[in-house]
Every structure is written in structure tokens, then in C-alpha cells.
Amino acid sequence: MSTPRIAFIGAGNMAASLIGGLRAQGVAAANIRASDPGAEQREKIAAEHGISVVQSNADAVQGADIVVLATKPQVMKTVCEALAPSLKDGQLVVSIAAGITCASLAAWLGARPIVRCMPNTPALLRQGVSGLYANAEVSATQREQAEQLLSAVGIALWLEEEKLIDAVTAVSGSGPAYFFLLMEAMTAAGEKLGLPRDTAEQLTLQTALGAARMAVASDVDAAELRRRVTSPNGTTEAAIKTFQAGGFEALVQQALNAADRRSAELAEQLGQ
Ligand SMILES: NC(=O)C1=CN([C@@H]2O[C@H](COP(=O)(O)OP(=O)(O)OC[C@H]3O[C@@H](n4cnc5c(N)ncnc54)[C@H](OP(=O)(O)O)[C@@H]3O)[C@@H](O)[C@H]2O)C=CC1
Numbered sequence: 001m002s003t004p005r006i007a008f009i010g011a012g013n014m015a016a017s018l019i020g021g022l023r024a025q026g027v028a029a030a031n032i033r034a035s036d037p038g039a040e041q042r043e044k045i046a047a048e049h050g051i052s053v054v055q056s057n058a059d060a061v062q063g064a065d066i067v068v069l070a071t072k073p074q075v076m077k078t079v080c081e082a083l084a085p086s087l088k089d090g091q092l093v094v095s096i097a098a099g100i101t102c103a104s105l106a107a108w109l110g111a112r113p114i115v116r117c118m119p120n121t122p123a124l125l126r127q128g129v130s131g132l133y134a135n136a137e138v139s140a141t142q143r144e145q146a147e148q149l150l151s152a153v154g155i156a157l158w159l160e161e162e163k164l165i166d167a168v169t170a171v172s173g174s175g176p177a178y179f180f181l182l183m184e185a186m187t188a189a190g191e192k193l194g195l196p197r198d199t200a201e202q203l204t205l206q207t208a209l210g211a212a213r214m215a216v217a218s219d220v221d222a223a224e225l226r227r228r229v230t231s232p233n234g235t236t237e238a239a240i241k242t243f244q245a246g247g248f249e250a251l252v253q254q255a256l257n258a259a260d261r262r263s264a265e266l267a268e269q270l271g272q
């Protein structure tokens with residue numbers, strides 16, 4: 001497969017992560033272009049990644065094989081409607097915007113190959129995970145190109161149903177925030193137990209990192225890893241029983257249901 005030329009519309013945080021990942025994988029700067037309304041942001045991204053960052057979205061997409069829509073969902077309709085006349089048949093559109101469906105994008109851009117993705121912020125460290133959905137117009141080569149793009153910042157997983165992007169948003173799109181909430185709560189609780197704040201924080205963060213690395217590397221599931229920490233009638237059992245008495249698992253399910261519902265609601269509100 002020849003190296004595709006990629007244009008990013010919007011050069012904010014997620015676009016910068018993707019551009020950084022592509023550059024680290026050896027994609028030539030000449031094959032990446034971006035556009036952004038902010039002069040400072042354009043200079044910053046151009047300097048960091050050695051790519052051309054222009055003001056005009058229409059200029060950015062000239063000659064591109066892949067157009068990545070990386071603006072906020074709230075401006076996506078305006079951005080797409082203005083961009084539509086500049087797009088060529090066969091250009092693949094990859095959208096990373098939360099709550100914007102393929103149907104809305106096709107209504108604003110015209111029927112074309114579209115891949116809708118939900119990445120997450122650990123993409124900044126190339127430790128992200130994304131769910132991807134391709135509409136019927138996307139070719140096998142374009143599927144591969146979209147997968148390579150998202151794989152530059154972590155793991156890319158295909159979904160057969162677009163509706164499941166809402167569930168991906170609930171699990172991994174918003175997911176980093178759930179772990180940060182647990183980190184905040186554990187640090188605060190450690191402090192209340194008498195630890196200096198810094199110590200409580202370091203104990204919490206290194207434990208989160210170690211547990212995640214163990215779970216990823218392990219050939220047994222999280223439930224078994226948990227059992228291995230939990231001595232009969234010991235300290236872990238005392239804590240886990242307390243979590244469960246408070247309805248921990250049901251609360252997690254309710255929280256993810258709320259995020260899944262909100263993702264679907266946003267798609268309705270921001271849609272065509
Ligand atoms: N943050 C997250 O956890 C996740 C975010 N996403 C999605 O990624 C997308 C980008 O998010 P993020 O990178 O955090 O947002 P940012 O605000 O950092 O980036 C968006 C960029 O687009 C620029 N922009 C605004 N209007 C236009 C326009 N008309 N044409 C071109 N560029 C424009 C903005 O400039 P200015 O600031 O000057 O307005 C900004 O630099 C969103 O759609 C979001 O839903 C997906 C998964 C997770």
C-alpha cells in the first residue's frame with residue numbers, strides 16, 4: 001500500500017496525538033497536513049511535527065487521500081458543510097468526533113467513504129484504544145488505512161454496528177476519567193488515613209500503573225488477579241466486601257449506561 005496523504009481538519013489535542021504517532025512511525029512530514037483557525041496553534045503544531053499547518057480547511061484537503069475531522073462536535077456541521085465542495089470522490093473521511101453519526105456526516109458532506117472512530121486521551125502517550133466503524137462505501141484498502149492511522153496511537157478495534165460506538169464511548173472514550181476519579185478518591189482516602197498527600201498519590205498512581213500492566217500482560221482475567229491479592233479474611237477482602245455492600249458493580253453499570261445514553265442523545269442533538 002502506498003503511503004496515504006493525510007489532512008487533519010482541526011489541529012487540537014487529539015489531532016496532535018495522531019500526528020505525533022504517525023511521525024513516530026516514520027510517516028514523512030510531507031504526507032501530513034493540517035488546518036486550524038488559531039495562528040499560535042498552527043505555529044505550535046508545525047514546529048512540533050515539521051508539517052504544514054494552514055488556515056484554510058479547503059486548502060488542507062487538496063490532494064489528500066484521507067481527511068481526518070478533528071474539530072469539536074459542536075462545530076462539525078458548519079465545518080463539513082463549508083468543506084463539502086472541496087472534497088473529491090474517493091477521499092476517505094475519518095471522523096473522531098464524539099456523537100456525530102455517519103448519516104449526519106454523509107448528509108453534510110455527501111455520500112462517501114466514512115470511518116467513524118472513538119479514540120481516548122491516552123492516545124497522547126500512544127497508549128490509546130479506539131473503536132472504529134466503516135460505512136458501506138469504505139474499501140478494503142481504506143479500512144486498512146484507517147486502522148493504520150488509529151494504530152499509530154494505540155490499539156484499534158473494528159465494530160460491525162455503528163450503534164456500538166456509544167458503548168465504546170461509555171467504556172474507553174470516557175473511561176480514563178473513571179480511573180482518574182478512583183485515583184482521586186484513593187489518594188484522598190490515603191491522606192485521611194495519615195499518609196502525606198504526596199506519598200498517598202505516589203502509592204495510588206504506581207498501584208494503578210502496576211495493576212494495569214499486570215492485567216494486560218496476564219494470561220488470566222482481572223477476577224483471578226483480584227482473587228490472588230485477596231487473602232481469606234484479610235485486608236483486601238475487608239475492602240472488597242465494603243465496595244460490594246455499597247453496590248459497586250451495579251453503580252459502574254449505571255454510570256456506563258448513563259454515558260452510553262448521553263452519547264446517543266448527543267448524536268440526536270448534533271445530528272443532521
Ligand atoms: N478529549 C477526549 O477525550 C476525546 C475527544 N474526542 C473527539 O476529538 C475531537 C477533538 O477533540 P480535542 O482534540 O480534545 O479538541 P481541541 O479543541 O483540542 O481541538 C479542536 C481544534 O479544532 C479547531 N477548530 C475550531 N473550529 C475549526 C474550524 N472551523 N476548522 C478547523 N479547525 C477548527 C480548534 O481551534 P480553537 O481552539 O481555536 O477553536 C482546535 O484547535 C472532538 O470532536 C472530540 O469529540 C474523541 C475521543 C476522546
Ligand SMILES: O=C(O)[C@@H]1CCC=N1
Binds near residue numbers: 098169173174
Ligand atoms: O466527555 C465527552 O463527551 C467526550 C467523549 C469521550 C471523552 N470525552
